[in-house]
Amino acid sequence: MLNKIWGGFFVVAFVVAMGRWTLLGDHGVWAAMVGATFEMAETGFKISIGLTGAMCLWLGVMRMGEKGGAIDLLTRAFGPLLRRLFPGIPEGHPAMGAMVMNMAANMLGLDNAATPLGLKAMKELQSLNPNPDTASDDQILFLVVNTSAVTVIPLTIFVYRSQLGAADPTDVFIPLLVATFCSTMMGLLAVSLFQKIRLWDPVVLAYLGGMTALVGGLVAYLSSLEREVMEMQASVLSNFIIFCVILSFLGLAARRGQPVYETFVEGAKEGFQVAIGIIPYLVAMLVAIGVFRASGSLDFLLDAVRWSVDRLGMDTRWVDGLPTALMRPLSGSGARGLMLETIEAHGVDSFAGRLVSTIQGSTETTFYVLAVYFGSVGIRRARHAVTCGLAADVAGVVAAIMVCYLFFG
16 A cells, blocks of 8 residues: 555656646746655754753653653553453453553654554464454454544654754644544544443443543633633643653653663663664655646645635645545555655744644554454454544544644644
């Protein structure tokens, strides 16, 4: 899929450029496209190198939380809810522990820990599956929850925004939390319709109702304020919560007798490797997208959508986030490249820059997760997994647009 997407950018760019050259007499389009390859390659390299410090910092902090037992705490906190959402898993089965730890790692932004745990959980769920080539109900729900990506600490988004010069890299924290919450709730509701899950169970209602009330109350309170006051309080609250998380992780690690400095450095070393490792992937995708934009293809697409939206009497600023939204279910690196390209074009603190940051963190890469998780256990029939996953994606994007208008519009 990614090979087709990446190559497609160049092919479409060539076709559009040929049209501009032969039909419109635009002789500069080829120079613009070639120039874009060098410019975006340099941009990708600079962004990747600039990420090193921030990645070292945050992965060091996350390692303290991991060693301090933050995942264990979340496992105990959400265990009762998951036992009711996954009734097909016997009490004490290893699948439940792996699933809870995977979700907890995702919530904390521990991608490197989350994926192996997710694959282990899928393998354990497969041992309970009576039809090995067909996804079970529990496997589908687990996958949809993963693709909707409940993320309490969107580490990667903060790091990119900091590297690109945002005045307050965490000012998208609350909008992103709202968007990812809406995505997860829609995914859960979609699966419950197919599988007839009893969401009215008292324990399920207590968890989901409590979380909904908390997020809804926060949004209601902030939306009742004047815009300047809302932005100030949202920024203060976001940074206060994030610093409290850092302090909590440090305290948890110290309480368990972990050497906090050495633990931080251990995670920071991993952050360095991660930042260096993404250079070729980021350069490849940014170059393809840069050529696509320089040819005029992206502008033609967005202008057509913007014209249609304007004819309906709607605000058109959200259209700049559409490429990232469309790419997100297909390719994580592609969506990341489009997010960074949009930020480069419009500014990190522009409405478009904040919108694509929120969209990028609101959901996961549905088709990639489906291919990896189901492929790892040989499942060929996904049943309603794709439908429910895409429903969660749409909800996350719509919520991201609405909440960005509320906070930054």
